[in-house]
Amino acid sequence: MQKKPEDIFNFAEYTDPCIKCAKCVPVCTIHNVNADEVTSPRGFLDLLGAYQRGYLELDANAKDIFESCFLCTACVEVCPKSLPTDMVIEQVRSDIAKKFGIAWYKRAFFLLLRHRWLNDLAFKMGWVFQTCGFKIKADIDSMHSRFSIPMLKADRLLPSLKKTSFLNSHPENINNGGKRKVAIFIGCLGNYNYKNVGDSLLNILKHLEIDAFLAKSQKCCSAPAYFTGDFDTVDYNAKFNIEYFESFSKDVEAIIVPEATCSAMLKIDYEHYFHDQPEWKARAMAVKDKIFMATEWLEKHTHLNELLEAKELDSTIVTYHDPCHAKKMQGIHEEPRNLIRKNYEIVEMSDPNSCCGFGGVTMQSEKYHFAKAAGVPKAAMIKNTKADVVSAECSACRMQITSAMGVESETVFKNPIELISDALNSKDKN
Ligand code: SF4
C-alpha cells in the first residue's frame, strides 16, 4: 500500500529548495551514461517531491529509477544549495527495500557483514566479496565465448583471495616503541581481498615508530547495506562500531582508515543515518573526530614526509584517481598526492575527480551495464596518462577500475599506502 506523506521521511525538506538550475546535470554519473531527465539529480529530487506529496507510487519503475543513482555525490559538490541528493536516495531505497524486499544474495551478503566470524568462515571457503566478481566474471566469460579471450586472463579481474584475513594475520596490539598509538579500521575489502594494504600500513607505522591497535572486533562499516536500503544491518553494525570505538578511543590518537568509502560511512553517513535517533547521532558525532583517512592522518600528524624525502626517487609513473568518498565527501585529495609525490612522478589524468562507476552492490550486480559504461571514460583517461600505476585510497574503486581497464592493460592498481610502504622499503638517497 502506498505510504501517506506523514508516514515518510521529510523528503520535501531537501527536494523543495531545488531551484532547477541544472548545474548538477553535466557532472552526474548516471546522467552521463543514461541521458534522461528522470535519471539526473534534478529529476530524482523532483520525483522524491512527488513521492512526498503522495503523487508517486514506489512501483517497479520508480525502484528502477532510484536504484540507478551511483551515490557518487558529484551533484552535491556543485549544487549551489548543497542538496544531499545521495542521502535522500539512500533514504528512499530503505522504503523500496521494505516494499519489495531485498534479493536473496544481497541478504546473504549483508548477513556476513553483520557477523565477522561468519565472514571469516565464508572467506576460508573462498567466496566472500565475489558478488561483484561473479558478475564481472560472467561478463568476461561471455566475452571469452564470443571473442576467444584466454580464460586465464579473465581471472586477473577477480581479487586474489588469500585464506587468512588481515585481522587474523597479526596480533591485536603491535608495539613499535610505545610512544604513540593509533587504531586501524581496515574495512572488509582490505581485510579479506587486498591484504597488502593493511600490511603496508603496518610497515609505515613501524617506520614511524607508532604502535598499532588492530581493533579486531570491528564490524563492516555497513556502507554496502546503507547504499542498498538495508537499514536494519546499518543500525546493527553502526551501533556496535560506535560502542566499540568509544571503548578504546581514549587510548589512541586516531582511528585510521585506508579506505575512502568506510571512512566516509563512519564519519559522515552514520550521522545522516541517525538523523532520527538523537542519542546515537550525538555519539556518532563524538567519535568521528578521531577517525581519519590513513593518508590524511599520516600526512598531517606524522613526520612521514621527512622519511620519504630521505628515500630515492622511483621511476614508476603514477596517476591518482580521486575516490568520490574521499574528495567530494571528505575533501581529501592533496594528502595522498603530497605523500606519493615524494618518491614518484605523478601524471594527472584529465578528470581525476570523475566517478569510476562502482556504484555499490546493486549497480555491480543488477545494473552492471551502467557500471561498465561509467568505467569506460575513466579507463580511457588512465590509459592516456601512460602511467605504470593508477592509485586511489579505495578498494571499491580498485575493483571497478581494474575491471574497466581490462585484461590487456599494463597499468596496475595500488593503494597509496602500498606505494608509500614500497618507497620506505627502498634504499636511502645517500
Ligand atoms: S544543482 Fe542543486 S539546485 Fe540546481 S538543479 Fe541540481 S539539485 Fe537542484
Ligand code: SF4
Ligand atoms: S549521486 Fe551521482 S549518480 Fe546520483 S544523482 Fe548525484 S551525481 Fe548523479
